[in-house]
Amino acid sequence: MRRADRLFLIIHALRGRRSAMPARALAETLDVSLRTIYRDVADLQLSGVPIEGEAGVGYVLRKGSDIPPLMFNIDELEALVVGTRFVRAFGGERLGLGAKAALLKIEAVLPPELRERSRRTRIFAPELAHRIETTGMVDRLHAAIEARKLLRLDYRDKDERITTREVEPLCLAFWGGSWTLGAWCRLREDFRSFRPDRIAAIHDDGVIFPETEAHGFDAYLRAVNASL
Incomplete structure (x- = not known):
């Protein structure tokens, strides 16, 4: 996270509070150390942001310094x-x-x-350690899609046989219980959908592929008759 974004989030975390927010709560929310929070708050105070409080007590914005709330129903x-x-x-x-x-x-x-x-909203989505989202697989595929990186996948079929597929990753889709990777498969010379939980290994040689009209995202949507 950029430092500017972190400072912005600290200010927003303190807005509208009636009681001081502990530095530890800020650190856990922003996933940084206590030392970083102490330093950032001190810098904000020196720059004129009306933050009151101290280490061990907590921080709050001075009364009257808040901004109008967002209007949501x-x-x-x-x-x-x-x-x-x-x-x-x-x-x-x-x-x-x-x-x-x-x-x-x-x-x-x-x-x-x-x-x-x-x-008080009673609809939850628990974060569980055994799901594929915790393995880094989704993040890695997402990054490859954004960077248009050609990937070689060691991919298991339903009978546990592994083949190597060279693919141009185009999109990820979540189906309420599983993910699929939409891609152009160079082996099959066609669009294919791959399940990340069947990917045994990903090999990234740093090769960038051009997203052409024939092999690109829009063509993939037409091929699978989807609208995302």
């Missing part, structure tokens, strides 16, 4: 809260951290009654 707020919970559970580490930061920003500027309502 109850259904919109619940949709945002539930959505970020699902992304944290199923979106991989990178998007999970982004969802956590986004929810912090949203809750930080809500009036107290809506903030309390967001915390």
Whole structure:
């Protein structure tokens, strides 16, 4: 996380609070050390941000320094809260951290009654250690899609036979219980969908592939008759 983003999130975390927020809670939320929080808060105070408090006590924005809250109705707020919970559970580490930061920003500027309502939402998406999202596989495939990196996959079929596939990764789709990777398969010379839980190994030689009209994302959607 960039330092500028971290400072922004610290300010948002303190907005609208009636009691001091412990430095440890800030550190856990932003996934940084206590020392980093102490340093960042001190820098914000020196730059004129009206943060009151100290290490061991907690921090709060001086009364009257808040900004108007975002205007969400109850259904919109619940949709945002539930959505970020699902992304944290199923979106991989990178998007999970982004969802956590986004929810912090949203809750930080809500009036107290809506903030309390967001915390009472009883739809959860538990983060479980045994799921594929915790292995880094989704994050690695996501990064390859964004960078247009050619991948070689050691891929298991339903009979546990392993073949090597050279693929141009185009998209990831989540089906409520499993993921699929949409890609152009150079072995089959056609679009294929691969299950990440059947990928035994990923080999990345740093080769960038051109996303052409015939082999690109739009062509993949047409081939599978999908609209994402």
